[in-house]
Amino acid sequence: MWLDVNLLALFRKHLWTTITYWSVFISFGLCIAFLGPTLLDLRCLTHSSLQEITWVFFAQQFCLLVGSTLGGAFKKSLKLCLSVLFTSSLIISMVFVIIPFCRHVGVLAVVMAVAGLSMGCIDTISNLQLVKIYKQDSAVFLQVLHFFVGFGALLSPLIADPFLSDTSCIQANSTLNGSRNLEHIRNSIVPHHPGNMSHYVLPLHGPAQTNVAYAFWIMAAINLPVPIAVFLLMYSKGMVPGCEHKRGSLLTADELAMEIQKGNEISDSQMTETQEAQRDKGHFYCCQSKTFWNAPYTFFAVHVCSAVILFMTDGIVGEYSGFVYSYAVEEPLSLAHKTAGYLPSLFWASITLGRLISIPASYKMAPRTMLFINLIGVLGAFLFLILSQNTMAGLFIGTAILGIFISSVFPSMLAYTEDILNYKGCATTVLVTSAGIGEMVLQILVGMVIETQGSYSFLVCGVSLSALAFTLYIVLLVLDNLHPRELNETSLKTSEPGKDEKPYQQ
Template identity: 65%
Template sequence: MCKPTLTYWSVFFSFGLCIAFLGPTLLDLRCQTQSSLSQITWVFFSQQFCLLLGSCLGGVFKRTLAQSLFALFASSLAISLVFAIIPLCHNVVVLAVVMAVAGLAMGCIDTISNMQLVKIYQKDSAIFLQALHFFVGFGALLSPLIADPFLSDTNCILSNSTANASSSTANASSNLPHIRKSLVPHHPGNLSHYDLPMKGMVVTRVSYAFWIMALINVSGWDLGVARDLGWEDPCSSGLGGAGACWEYQEYSRESGVLETSFGDEGHDDLLSCCQSRNFRGASYTYFAVHITGALVLFMTDGIVGEYSGFVYSYAVEEPLAVLHKVAGYLPSLFWGFITLGRLISIPVSYRMKPATMVFINVVGVLITFLLLLIFSSSVVFLFVGTASLGLFLSSTFPSMLAYTEDILQYQGCATTVLVTGAGIGEMVLQLLVGSIIHDRGSYSFLVCGMIFGCLAFTFYALLVFFHRMYPKPSPELDDASPDKAAVPDDTGQYQR
C-alpha cells in the first residue's frame, strides 16, 4: 500500500498550501478585485463553508482504492487550477466562486485521506495519520513564505486623485502590515474602520506567487500520481496491516486490474451516515462515542482557528501593546510549532496509545491557557504560551481519529463525523470569539480559549466513560475480523 499512502500524504500538502495562502494575500486580492475590505473577507467564508460541505460529501468516494485515488487526483488538480485562475479573477464574486471550488476540493481531500488511511491500517493507523497531518502543516507553513516576496508594501491601488486623498486613507495605506495581520476570517466587521481606495490603477505582483504554488502543486504529485494511479497488493507490499490484506477482494481477469473493495458498512458520507440502516441495533454508546469524539475536535480545532486568527489582535492591544512587527511573528510561531509537533508525534505515536496522546494534548491546552491568563501581562510568556499551545494542539486531530475509530472497531461513521465536527468548530468558534472580543475587549480572547479547553477536556472524559461502556467484540466476530486476515495459500488463492 505504499503508493496510495504516499498519495494521501502528498495531497495533504496541497491541502496545506491552499488553506494558508488566503490571509497574507487578501489585501493584494482586494486590489486585484477593486473591492472593499469587508467585501473581500467574505472570500474566507466562501472557502471555509465549501470546505465543510466537501468534508460532509467526501465519503461518497469510498468504494475502492482506485476510486478514492482518482477523486484525490481530481481534487488536487482542481487546487492547482484554482491557483492558476486566481490572478485572472478581477471580480470579488468570481473570486469567491473560485475559492468555493477550492474549498470543495479541500474538503474531499480531508475526508478521503483520513478515511482511507484508517481503513487500510486500522489499529496501526495512528502513526500514518500523524504523518498525514504533518504534511498539511508543512504546506501551511510554506505557502505564506512563497507569497511574502510578492506582497505589496504600500496600497496597491493608485488613486487617480492622490492629491485629494483623505488623511484616513493615507494613514491606512501607510499601515498595511498592521491591516494585513488584522484580517480575520468570517468577521469582516473588524475592518470597517479602514478606508482604502477602490478605484484606480492596480499595481500588484501577487499573481506570480499563485503561479509558483500551482507549479509546485502540479510537479509535487499530480503528474506522478496521474501516471501511477494503480496500487500495490497490500499483502505483498509489507506496509499494510492485517486489515489491509483482508480488504483484498477482487481480481478482474478481463482487465487485469487489482481492486480493493471496502464494503458498504460504515465510513459513508455524512448524509448516508444519517440513514436508518446505520441505526438498527445500535446502542446509545455507539452514538455517544460519535458525538463526544466530534465535540472534542469541535473545541480543539476551534481553538486552532480562533487563536491563529486573533492572537495578533490580542497582542497589539493593551495591556501588552506589542509592536505590530513583533506581534506579526505570533501566528507564524503558532503554526510553526504545530508543524514541529506533528513531526515529533510521528515516532511518539509508534510508542504511545492514541488515548494517552489525546489526554496529554487536552490537559496541555488547559494548563497553557491557565498560565496565559495568570501571566497575561507578560509578552515573553505570550510567545512561550503560543509555542506550547501549538505543540499540544498539533497531534490532537489524528490521535483523536485513531482513538475513536479503535473504540468503534472501524465500523460506523467516525471519520466523517469527526472531520465535519472539526470543520464546524473552526468556522463557528472563530466567528463567536470575534464577536465577543468586539463587545468585551481583547482579554476575553484568553477567557474564551480557557472555556473551550475545559469543554474539550470534559468531552474527552465523557468519551473515555463511554469507551468503558462500549460492548466488546464477540469471539465469533473476532474470528472474522481483519486480525484474522486472509493469506495466500500455495496456489495463490486468498482464503480466510
Template identity: 50%
Template structure:
C-alpha cells in the same frame, strides 16, 4: 520495540505508494489553506473591492470546505472512485491557483475559492478515510505524518507569497499619501483575524481609508502561478498510483484485484461515506447507545480543538496589539507564524511518540497541556515574552489532537462506524463556527476575552474527553457482544 518497528516498516513497504499519495494530497491541502490569509489585501486591490466585500472570499472557501468534508465520503466507495476524486480535487486546486490572478471581480474570486474549498474538504475526508482503512490499528503513526504535511504546506505557501506582497498601497490613488498607506496596509495585513469572516472584527479596521478606485499595482498573481506549479506534481502522483493500479483507460490490463490485506484485513465499508448516509436506519439498527455517544463526543472534542486552532491563529495578532500588551505590529506579526510552526513541529514529533505511546495517552497529555498553558497565559496576560512562549507550547500540545482522536475513536468502534467522516466534518465546522463566535465575544467584551474563551473551551473539551473514556468503558462489552453475534457459526457460510 524492535518487533513493532519492523512490523510498521513492513506495512509501510506494502502500501508505500498509497501512503505517499495520501500524504502528498494533504500537502496540497496545506498549500491552499494558508495562502489566502497573507494575500487577501492584494487580492482586494486586484478586485477593487472593499474590506467587507473581500471577507466573503473567506466565507465561500470555509463554507464549501465544510460541504466537501460532509459529502466527501460519497466518493470513497471504491479505490477507483477515491483516486479519481483526489486527482480531480488536486488538479482543481492548481487550476484555481492559476486563474486567481485573472479574477478582477470579487464574485469571480469567491467562486474560485469556493471551488478550492470544496476540493480541500473532499481531500480531507477521503485521505483520512483511506489511510485509516489501510492501516487500521496501526494508523496513528501514519495519521500523524499525514497531518504533518498540512503544516508543511501551510509553511511553504506564505514564504512563496511574501516577496510579491505590496509594501505600500496597491491601488494608486491621488487622495492617499504614501506614508499613511504603507503603515495602514502593514497593520491590516497582520490583522488576519479581522478578515476571518463577514462582519467579524471589521470594526477594528473600519477607520483605515482603503480606496477601491485607481490603478492596481499588485504583483501577487505571480505567487499564485508559482503555487500552481508547486502543486502540479500532486495530481501527477495520484495519476501514477492510478496507472500502477491499472485504473486508467490507457492501461493494457484490467484493474488489479487487491487482496484483503491491501485494504485492511478487518475493514468493512459499512457506513464510511457521507455524514447523512451514516444516519440511514439500516446502519443504525442494533447499535447500543454508547455507539452514538462515541461519535458525538469525538466530534465535539474536535469541534472545540480545531476551533481553538482557527480562532487563535485568527485573533492572536489582534490580542497582542491591543491593551494591555500593546505590542509592536512587526513583533506581533510573528505570533501566527510561531503558532503554525509549532503545530508542524508537534506533528513531526508525534510521528515518533506514536510508536511509544497509545493514542489515548497522547490525547490526555495534549489536552491537559492545552489547559495548563492557557491558565499560565491568563495569569501572565501582561507578559509579551510569555505570549510567545505560550503560543509555541499551545501549538505543540494541540497539534496531535486530531490524528490521535481519529485513531482512538476508530479503534473503539472497530473500524466499522462513521467515525472518520463525522470527526472530519465536526472539525471543519468547529474551525469555522468557533472563530466567528469568539470574534463576536471579543467584539462585545474586549480583547481580554480572547484568552478566557480559550480556557473555558479547553475545560469543556477535557470534560468531554473524560466522558468519552467512560463511554468507551461501557461500550467495550457491547462491542464484544456484537462481534460474537456477527461471527458465523461452524458450517455457516
C-alpha cells in the same frame, strides 16, 4: 524492537499509496494558508472593499465543509477515491493559476468555493483511506498526514511574502486613512469575522499594481507533482482507461485482518461475493447495517462526544491564530505591530513542529494517551497565558506551547474514535466535518465576545473551550469502557484472539 515487522511489511506493501495520500495533503496545506497574507493584494485586483474581500474566506470554508461531507460518499471504491483525489489536486493547481485573472470579488469567491470543495474531498478521503488501510496502526500515519498539512501551510506564506505589496497596490491620487499601515491591516484580518474591518478605509479606484500573481503561479507549479503522483498511482493499479491491467478496490476488513494475522498478501480478485456486496453498499453502509440501527447508546454517544471535542479544539486553532495578533497590539501588552505579527507565524510553526514530534510519539503511545497529554497541555498553555498576560515573553512562550500540544489532537482523536468503533471508517466524515464547523463558527463567536467584553476575554474563551474539551475527553473514556467491543467484532466477522484488547497499550 522499536519497529514492528508486520507494520513495516504492511507499510512497504502500501508504500506508494501512503506517500500519495501524504503528498495530497500538501495541496490542502498550500491552499488553506495562502488567503490571509495575500488578501490585500487580491482586494486590489478585484477593486473591492476590505469587508467585501473577507467574505472570500466564507466561500472557501463553507464549501470546504460541503466537500468534507461529500468526500465520504466516494469511499465505495478505490478507483473512485483516487479519481476524486486526482481531480481535486489538479483543480487546486488550476485555481492558483486562475486567481490572478479574477477581476471581480464575486468571481474570486466562486473560484475559492471550488477550491474549498476540492480541499474538503482531499481531507475526508485521505484520512478515511489511511484508516482503512492501517486500522489499529493508523495513528502514526495520520500524524504524518497532518504534518504535511502544516508543512504546506508554512510553505505558502513564505512563497507569497516576497511578492506582497508594501503599500496600497491601488494607485489613488490621495492616500486614505489606513493605507500607511498596511502590515497592521494585513495581520488584523480575521477569517469569517469581517466586521472588524469596518474602521479601515483603503482606495477602491485606480490602477492596481501588484506582483502577487507570481506567488500563485509558483504555488501552482509546486503543487503540480501532486496530481501527477495520483495519476501514476491510478496507472499502476490499472485504473486509467485503456490501461486496465489491474483491478483496484478498497481493502475490506476481512482482507486486512487476514493480512496482519497471516502475513501474506491477498489480492482484490479473491474477494468473496459477500465482501463485494458489502463494499458496494458504499457511503451509507454503516447506516444500512443492522448493527447501526440496533447499536447501543454508546455508539452514538462516542460519535457526538468525539465530534464536539474536535469542534472545540479546531475552533481553538482558528480563533487563536485569528485573534492573537489583535490581542497582542491592545492593552495590556500593546506590542508593536511588527513584533505582534510574528505570533501567528510562531503558532503555526509550533503546530508543524508538534506534528513532527508526534510521529514517533504516536508509535509508542496509545491514541487516548496522546489525547490526554495534548488536552492537558492545551489547558495548561491557556492557564500559563493568563498568568503571564502582562509579559511579552509569556505570550510568545505560551503561544509556542499551545501550538505544540494542540497540533496532534485531530489525528489522535480520529485514530482513537475509530479504535473504539473498530475501524469501520464511519466516524471519519463526522469528525472531519465537525472540526471544520468548529474552526469557522468559533471564530465568529469568539470575535463577538471580544468586541463586547474586551481583549481579556480572548484568553478566557480559550480556557473555557479547552476545559470543556478535556471534560468531554473524560466522558469519552467512560464511553470507551461501556461500549461493547464484541458487537463490533461480530459485525466485522473477526474472531482474532485478543482483538478486544486496546492496540498500542504498553
